[in-house]
Amino acid sequence: MLKETKTTDLFVDYYEQWVQMYKEGAIREVTLAKYKMTHAWLKKLIPDVKLCDMSRILYQQLINEYAKDHERQTTMDFHHQLKGAIIDAVDEGLIKRDPTRKVIIKGKTPKNKKIKYINQFELHTLLSNLNLSDEVNWDWFLLLIAKTGMRFSEALALTPNDFDFAHQTVSVNKTWNYKGGGGFLPTKNKSSVRKIQIDWQTVMQFAQLTKNMNPEEPIFIKKGEEYAKIYNATINGILERYCKKLNIPVITVHGLRHTHASILLFAGVSIGSVARRLGHASMTTTQKTYLHIIQELENQDIDLVMRSLANLV
Template sequence: MASIYKRGKTWTASVSTKVDGQLRKKTKSGFSTKTEANKWATSIEQLKNTGKLPFGDRLFKDEYWSWYTVFKEPHIETNTKSWYISTYRLISAQWPNMKLSEVTVREMQLLINGYAESHVKSSVTHIKNMIGAFCRYAVDEGMLAKDISRNIVVSSKKKSAGRDTKFLEHDQFLKLIEAAKTQNDIASKMILTACYSGCRYSEIAALSWTDFDFKKNTISINKSWSPKDSTIKGTKTKTSVRTIDMPEEYMNIAKTWTLPDKIMFAGINGKPLTDGSCNAKLNKLLSTFSTSKLTMHGLRHTHASYLLANDIDIQYVSERLGHAGIEITMKVYAHLMNEKRDKEKDKTITLLEKL
């Protein structure tokens, strides 16, 4: 709020706003009447509410980078960092001299639209979310009057890979497991582990023998491999730390493996086999009975799809995958949820018709 007060024979007006967590004042003195002081204060309040006060005229890209390095970079994993950095590069290229006070909803939408021309929707959403997080911070700190990312529409002209490339049908899944069992290379062992556990590549790559409990037939997921840093780190999220129940058949096979203690699936260089090497072996195995192409992450989707299609409770599947909640699981596997809903609808109508 504005402060109006008299000093001697003239009036003074002062308007406060928060910048970087600190209050800053814009003050003007010498008004002959209180009305004039109020009029000036009102005009400044309007500038404040639109984020156009002079001390808010800093470059958008500079403030974004400052926010990232202080509040995000020290606390996030390498893969997530790459999205924040990609966002910074986009902002720097498109808005090299754009001030915070100059960025409007229209400018933001144009930025997102331009990026969407050559990127899939999931990537566009990542960029929008990165900018949105900064905008909410800027609003809280008084650098922006409102969250200019809130009503941005995300779309894309570039289509993502089709569903058939993301997971296997059930008969293909079973054939893959049988094929992997006949192999003795490290990649096949990682593929088999992915099929039975639904774990991410990074989680499998970080496994050690101490994570296996052969009495309870479980695997403990408590760390992950970061290829970019070549180090063992924490899991993707807190909910990713979990204990996974494994079938006795898989555990009996694992007992026969002769592998290193600390990093089970290490190659000759002492590091886990790469995601690319696993994908190459996976598609070589698939080529013997199918034309489908898949990645290790596709095995995670296949594992979950297989369980859900066989009426395993979604809450348990969500916990097994390490999702933060069933909302994420339902979103990722919406197509399966819709299929199950249609089946339940038909069963319900058949039941009711017997009344």
């Protein structure tokens, strides 16, 4: 137990215990895997450091060493995953002072970022060329994400029961554990539980597609494949082939979510409405993710304001 920990115990062992006690069973498996990866880096970088030796200088050296192989945002995430455990150790008197205070986060120069989204014309080109057959296939999956902005795991978990065709909505209330052998899991956060309004064309298409399906089984997971491995890369590959064939920028399935959001923002939909539609925990997340688009819209607003003022003369 953590209460039996001594100041002379290794920090790497304390962190492992801390993750087991406070994180296992309390966070999603995907997030837990990040904490375990942080623990693996601790074993590599500071395997022999004791709790009592954890100082500001040593912690800064740890961050600097990690930053040599990672971009700044990744290093920031590493720092955040450590800080909770360190603050608890300070509270318990195992570390004298908070070594994370005034830490400087460094990192490698970011690589050229891949294109995250396509424009409305390019999306129309993509969707009009999908093979939307009478049977469920991954093209239907791509269409749904483009029309709703759902996350990959959310769309995988959809069942016919989640559609309310009369009210033109689809409910997001679970995810599919595609990385861990199948089965339903909770959503990423409470804000992710939501109802998304869909257009009439999508309503008619999915009403027809799902009419003979088991209402409680996932639409895109074939019966008997509940525990089969579904790879994000497989669907990304399908989308990539379409993009190359149609001579439009290559994006990922997650890029369809970004495309959905960007089109709404450019259409004048408020940030709050986009945040709720995407299931973001706060508008801050939306603002950070789509800062470049928001700045472009603000520049358009400035031009509009100046033209309006000029007309007052």
